[in-house]
Amino acid sequence: MAKAQGKLYLIPSTLGDIAPLEVLPISIKQAIEEIDHYVVENEKSARRFIKKISPRKSQPNLKMQVLNKYTDPQEIPGFLLPCLEGLDVGVLSEAGCPGIADPGADVVRIAHEKNIRVVPLVGPSSILLAMMASGLNGQDFAFNGYLPIDASERKKEIKRLERLSIEKGQSQIFIETPYRNDKLLGELLRSLSINTKLCIATDITLPTEFILTRPIRDWKNNRVELHKRPTIFIIQG
Structure with a gap:
């Protein structure tokens, strides 16, 4: 029996320095607590955001791929390898919603090409x-x-x-x-x-x-x- 693919979750963040759960639904916290593989624009700020959302989550277990204007386009398909192995991947925006005025759209496009299910979560745009x-x-x-x-x-x-x-x-x-x-x-x-x-x-x-x-x-x-x-x-x- 073929192994089920993981999903690509699009995870919104806050629009500035504010307690995340004041503007983000509990579904964001639930997703972050379950996902260890991330595509992010900046690893340091992404880790800081995850720590605010889920203080008990193990930071050493997090696997992060950086997607910004300096990323080689040929590297992007590799960011989705965990999905092909049955693991979920989260795309985290620096501010607001991934894929909207945000480089996350590049990895989403490839997910569709690979028939990986894309799940957009609710958050501030x-x-x-x-x-x-x-x-x-x-x-x-x-x-x-x-x-x-x-x-x-x-x-x-x-x-x-x-x-x-x-x-x-x-x-x-x-x-x-x-x-x-x-x-x-x-x-x-x-x-x-x-x-x-x-x-x-x-x-x-x-x-x-x-x-x-x-x-x-x-x-x-x-x-x-x-x-x-x-x-x-x-x-x-």
Whole structure:
């Protein structure tokens, strides 16, 4: 009789420094207590997260494979070998949900190719939580990742997304490296029409959470400090 394959569990983490079980369901704790093989973006922070969730879990027994922008793509299929041997593997995101603005999508794609069952667990997605709280079009929206770094290209992209939001009535979502948030906000205020709505959602689920949607004309008079604070930006013309 053929041995049953293990499953690939997609395990969300917190969006910042907060007690995990304040925002994560008990199913996360149950999965972590049963899984010893993990695919992670950063081993040190992953071990710290697991210790917070399950203090009694044996750290020496944990087997971790690192998946980030430096990982050789040819190594990724090997991360799923435990599944082929009947053991479950967990994918842990650095913040939020694996596979959403996260390199975990690469190992999930290969799991499907190998007919390994993929199990997504419930947890916080900053993109969806921001969209929920924005009051903008939640029926039709697009996540655009990071905008270009080059100033002229970035301005063109901001104007393009604004036109797209007007033509389609579609909310446009994007993010920035936290230490460049204030610079991006300044560019949005200079480039967008005064009637375009902008939602700024920062520190989602944390005690310092701030979520507000206002037309650009109002934001010009009410600046907010976003430096080094994880932030989601949403616009709709």
